[in-house]
Amino acid sequence: xxxxxxxxxxxxxxxxxxxxxxxxxxxxxxxxxxxxxxxxxxxxxxxxxxxxxxxxxxxxxxxxxxxxxxxxxxxxxxxxxxxxxxxxxxxxxxxxxxxxxxxxxxxxxxxxxxxxxxxxxxxxxxxxxxxxxxxxxxxxxxxxxxxxxxxxxxxxxxxxx
Amino acid sequence: xxxxxxxxxxxxxxxxxxxxxxxxxxxxxxxxxxxxxxxxxxxxxxxxxxxxxxxxxxxxxxxxxxxxxxxxxxxxxxxxxxxxxxxxxxxxxxxxxxxxxxxxxxxxxxxxxxxxxxxxxxxxxxxxxxxxxxxxxxxxxxxxxxxxxxxxxxxxxxxxxxxxxxxxxxxxxxxxxxxxxxxxxxxxxxxxxxxxxxxxxxxxxxxxxxxxxxxxxxxxxxxxxxxxxxxxxxxxxxxxxxxxxxxxxxxxxxxxxxxxxxxxxxxxxxxxxxxxxxxxxxxxxxxxxxxxxxxxxxxxxxxxxxxxxxxxxxxxxxxxxxxxxxxxxxxxxxxxxxxxxxxxxxxxxxxxxxxxxxxxxxxxxxxxxxxxxxxxxxxxxxxxxxxxxxxxxxxxxxxxxxxxxxxxxxxxxxxxxxxxxxxxx
Numbered sequence: 001x002x003x004x005x006x007x008x009x010x011x012x013x014x015x016x017x018x019x020x021x022x023x024x025x026x027x028x029x030x031x032x033x034x035x036x037x038x039x040x041x042x043x044x045x046x047x048x049x050x051x052x053x054x055x056x057x058x059x060x061x062x063x064x065x066x067x068x069x070x071x072x073x074x075x076x077x078x079x080x081x082x083x084x085x086x087x088x089x090x091x092x093x094x095x096x097x098x099x100x101x102x103x104x105x106x107x108x109x110x111x112x113x114x115x116x117x118x119x120x121x122x123x124x125x126x127x128x129x130x131x132x133x134x135x136x137x138x139x140x141x142x143x144x145x146x147x148x149x150x151x152x153x154x155x156x157x158x159x160x161x
Numbered sequence: 162x163x164x165x166x167x168x169x170x171x172x173x174x175x176x177x178x179x180x181x182x183x184x185x186x187x188x189x190x191x192x193x194x195x196x197x198x199x200x201x202x203x204x205x206x207x208x209x210x211x212x213x214x215x216x217x218x219x220x221x222x223x224x225x226x227x228x229x230x231x232x233x234x235x236x237x238x239x240x241x242x243x244x245x246x247x248x249x250x251x252x253x254x255x256x257x258x259x260x261x262x263x264x265x266x267x268x269x270x271x272x273x274x275x276x277x278x279x280x281x282x283x284x285x286x287x288x289x290x291x292x293x294x295x296x297x298x299x300x301x302x303x304x305x306x307x308x309x310x311x312x313x314x315x316x317x318x319x320x321x322x323x324x325x326x327x328x329x330x331x332x333x334x335x336x337x338x339x340x341x342x343x344x345x346x347x348x349x350x351x352x353x354x355x356x357x358x359x360x361x362x363x364x365x366x367x368x369x370x371x372x373x374x375x376x377x378x379x380x381x382x383x384x385x386x387x388x389x390x391x392x393x394x395x396x397x398x399x400x401x402x403x404x405x406x407x408x409x410x411x412x413x414x415x416x417x418x419x420x421x422x423x424x425x426x427x428x429x430x431x432x433x434x435x436x437x438x439x440x441x442x443x444x445x446x447x448x449x450x451x452x453x454x455x456x457x458x459x460x461x462x463x464x465x466x467x468x469x470x471x472x473x474x475x476x477x478x479x480x481x482x483x484x485x486x487x488x489x490x491x492x493x494x495x496x497x498x499x500x501x502x503x504x505x506x507x508x509x510x511x512x513x514x515x516x517x518x519x520x521x522x523x524x525x526x527x528x529x530x531x532x533x534x535x536x537x538x539x540x541x542x543x544x545x546x547x548x549x550x551x552x553x554x555x556x557x558x559x560x561x562x563x564x565x566x567x568x569x570x571x572x573x574x575x576x577x578x579x580x581x582x583x584x585x586x
Binding site: 013022029074075110 | 224225226248382
């Protein structure tokens with residue numbers, strides 16, 4: 001049960017392991033449109049390719065999401081970031097951190113990787129402009145020593161994008 | 162047996178009155194938990210199954226394990242196993258717990274024992290409606306896309322012929338592709354274990370709200386599920402059971418009919434264009450016709466658009482016989498809901514009709530298509546069987562047709578429940 005993950009995270013609990021395996025099977029049967037799971041032998045870290053939806057600002061662009069699962073997934077939210085270069089978006093910081101409530105306060109164990117992906121794509125698709133958050137530089141500087149976005153106290157103010 | 166005062170106690174093995182170790186629970190009051198389980202206020206802590214073995218199990222949407230019964234949210238009736246529920250309810254938290262499914266605060270569950278047949282039926286109906294809506298949405302999308310392509314084609318007139326042939330090719334390919342899958346689905350839905358097929362979408366349900374961006378594959382999967390639900394309803398009809406041996410044969414016909422036009426169109430673009438136009442025209446026509454024919458003959462009618470779909474097959478004569486001439490008013494919702502599995506296919510046709518009458522006929526015609534290949538096996542049957550029916554047993558009014566159909570399928574449903582193990586392969 002030891003995880004080959006580079007970090008010192010605790011390995012997945014039995015229930016987390018079981019659920020992730022089932023999510024993976026479900027994903028392979030029925031992947032969310034626009035996403036591709038990059039196959040690795042590491043169940044605790046998924047790398048997912050995101051294709052910008054046609055007809056949106058990100059059409060034709062490809063980004064990578066990194067999803068790290070905590071020991072007590074799904075009771076605890078996974079950590080989801082874009083592997084830089086992250087898309088230019090008012091809620092996505094240049095270090096890949098995403099300001100999206102369901103990843104933090106509004107996480108529910110009824111959500112899945114697949115539903116997270118759909119939310120992220122929807123967030124991208126509704127973007128009015130390709131720009132960084134106003135406080136990007138300050139925030140990224142504060143995260144210098146590899147802080148997880150889950151430790152950030154997010155303020156969710158915009159329910160349109 | 163016997164009347165007991167107070168709440169019914171359930172007989173639960175002592176070992177299922179405590180957590181099975183799914184989680185490392187903290188702060189669980191074991192005494193209280195045991196009492197709640199014995200008082201039937203919480204589901205027993207049965208060990209969860211990895212697989213839906215008996216097919217009569219419910220999947221907990223949190224741990225993805227299968228249980229004989231689940232607790233239900235008071236707010237949204239979603240299921241949850243007792244151990245996951247204990248995880249949600251952290252007793253020391255200051256904040257009231259939110260329902261993990263609908264976010265209503267003060268999350269609470271109740272336990273109603275095993276799901277009744279009615280509840281399962283209702284769930285399936287609901288499931289099916291969502292699938293239908295998704296299919297409609299996707300078809301609209303495809304249509305929009307086609308229109309966009311059309312416009313693009315107008316702009317670039319230099320290579321207009323090849324471009325249009327290519328895009329029409331796409332549309333025929335898409336149409337036939339879905340039906341190929343439907344053909345397959347007939348095979349898979351013969352699996353006596355069809356509840357596992359219908360149960361499958363439950364897990365997908367949590368993404369449904371924001372899952373607007375479907376691709377063709379999603380559609381096909383949904384159609385497959387939709388059909389399998391239909392098929393499982395249909396299986397209770399003895400006529401279909403008798404037909405089972407023929408079915409394989411018809412299926413392979415169906416598949417070859419499907420692959421035929423695709424292969425043809427890829428080799429000659431103009432052929433593909435013609436096929437596509439023909440298919441579109443027929444779909445449109447069908448959209449119109451659907452609204453004037455309904456009633457008792459609905460299930461037989463089902464197959465007709467299917468044969469229409471393939472421009473190369475000419476099996477349309479019986480169609481006119483199906484016009485029973487009633488008016489196409491939609492059923493009130495509560496009646497639809499009151500119906501049991503048996504008449505589901507029937508109900509769906511009714512609701513589709515209402516849609517076709519009001520909104521985009523073209524794409525709804527396509528939706529009616531969805532219903533057809535499942536009844537493909539009927540095709541040769543109906544040509545022979547159908548004439549006498551059309552002549553003799555046509556109830557006069559629409560209401561009578563309704564009543565008759567309901568009565569018939571209720572009787573069938575009853576027959577099925579009294580004889581379990583209706584399994585054929």
